[in-house]
Amino acid sequence: MIIRKKYLFYILAITSSFIAAAVTAIDSYVGGQPAFKYDPWAFAFSLFFVGAIITMIITMVLSIPLRGSSLGAKLLDPSFKRIRFVQKKEIKTHLIAGIMNAINTIGYCAIISQVQDPSVILSFSQIVILYLLLMESITDKDVPTLVEVQSSVIVTFGAILASISLTGEFLLVPILIVFLVVNPTWAIFSIYQRKLKLMKIRNRPNDSLNIRFWNVVFSCLFTAIILFFYDFFFSQQHLVSGVLSSLDPHYFILLAATMGTTFISYVLYIRALGMWKASVNNAIRASTIIFAIPFSLLMLHLGLLTEFSTDPVMLVIKIMGMILIVMGIVSFALTLVKAYIFITVKPGYRLKDTMNKLWDIRGVSHVTVTGGKYDFIVKVSTRTLLKGYERIIRRLDEIDGIKKYHWESVLKDWEKI
Amino acid sequence: MISAYILIMIQPGKTDKAIKEMRRIDNVAKISIIAGEYDIVVRAQVKNLEELLAVTDDIQMIEGVTKTTTQIIEKEISLQ
Incomplete structure (x- = not known):
């Protein structure tokens, strides 16, 4: 599938x-x-x-x-x-x-x-x-x-609020x-x-x-x-x-x-x-x-648990915590940019050296050496296009062996499970 | 095991239908819709070149596919 x-x-x-x-x-x-x-x-x-x-x-x-x-x-x-x-x-x-x-x-x-x-x-x-x-x-x-840090902080504080009990x-x-x-x-x-x-x-x-x-x-x-x-x-x-x-x-x-x-x-x-x-x-x-x-x-209903706080203040705090958790998770899901970069290299440069330089770039998740029109197909993930430019494109420009590259943003993808 | 990227160009307006048919092809491991020179990238995982030929053949038979470029993977480093 x-x-x-x-x-x-x-x-x-x-x-x-x-x-x-x-x-x-x-x-x-x-x-x-x-x-x-x-x-x-x-x-x-x-x-x-x-x-x-x-x-x-x-x-x-x-x-x-x-x-x-x-x-x-x-x-x-x-x-x-x-x-x-x-x-x-x-x-x-x-x-x-x-x-x-x-x-x-x-x-x-x-x-x-x-x-x-x-x-x-x-x-x-x-x-x-x-x-x-x-x-x-x-x-x-x-x-x-920054988005990851923000989302993580939102989830963390949400989780603390949702799990806290003032009786301890x-x-x-x-x-x-x-x-x-x-x-x-x-x-x-x-x-x-x-x-x-x-x-x-x-x-x-x-x-x-x-x-x-x-x-x-x-x-x-x-x-x-x-x-x-x-x-x-x-x-x-x-x-x-x-x-x-x-x-x-x-x-x-x-x-x-x-x-x-x-x-x-x-x-x-x-x-x-x-x-x-x-x-x-x-x-x-x-x-x-x-x-x-x-x-x-369910445990309370079955009589396996005896305590469950129904204090309105605690319930409000817990609901606030839960909303924060959901918001944090959703913001993680909606902020990821993925792209393929198709690269051709100049003659006289070892593919292995260029491959290692590409792999050292932050955000690169796959580097493949391919036979055909392109020498490399690189897959990258970044939280924003700006970061993609600053962290990936600028670094690509610094690699000597690269003759030409072009960036193709992924709009939607499917994978076999 | 041989892996390859198949870069595909599609006629405008035929992408969704083409994707639907590609999802049914055996040995297709991944499909991405992309924005740029190409419209779709398919990653195929096959046992031999014969099977790769069958995958590209199936893709070329899909209505709306105007061009395919196959890039066989010789070496790979990945996080997954």
């Missing part, structure tokens, strides 16, 4: 957020179980431990061949073939993503264990979008434009944990998941199912190591308690339900990460806060 790439990206990112909202509701129920309520550390380990098992089972089922490809390729990610071992080139990236996910989860547990109602504090984790913008401007060749306490140490542990580790985790998705494995695009499976395995491993040392130095039993709770059939089923649903949410999120920057993905992920409302109401 050929559909518009922009639509595919938003379908993936928003569906992932919707499922993540369902996960949040299931998590709050599972986390409230007697074994986990007063031991969030054991809960974190149990999630990854049972998660690794259930993720492996799901990935194996999705590896079943089906009409020339696999069940997983038909349902979730066309790049998926079957469950496989981590490749050598992926190991370092997987290790970093795994350790970041583990530290992030531990940080989250540390907050829960210190504050009774962590919603005031955790709403600041939405600032991760701004961390990502900063990191991407340092590590990627794609410096954020405002304590310094948990806030510091959010800013110094939870946000940086999530930002690095997102960037490394994107790196993995952009890798080519055996000449095929990397698939999000194996990326997620191995991430859960590495996160489980690192969480176990961190908890082992924590228990050892502070004479605690969190790791043992986590293992024992995981083996209890009742808890196993609940944990498997939450991690199985999380798996689908993450697979779609990782696919979306392969299509656009981590900051934009996380901005759209903020819509989870909006989707969480119907799930919270």
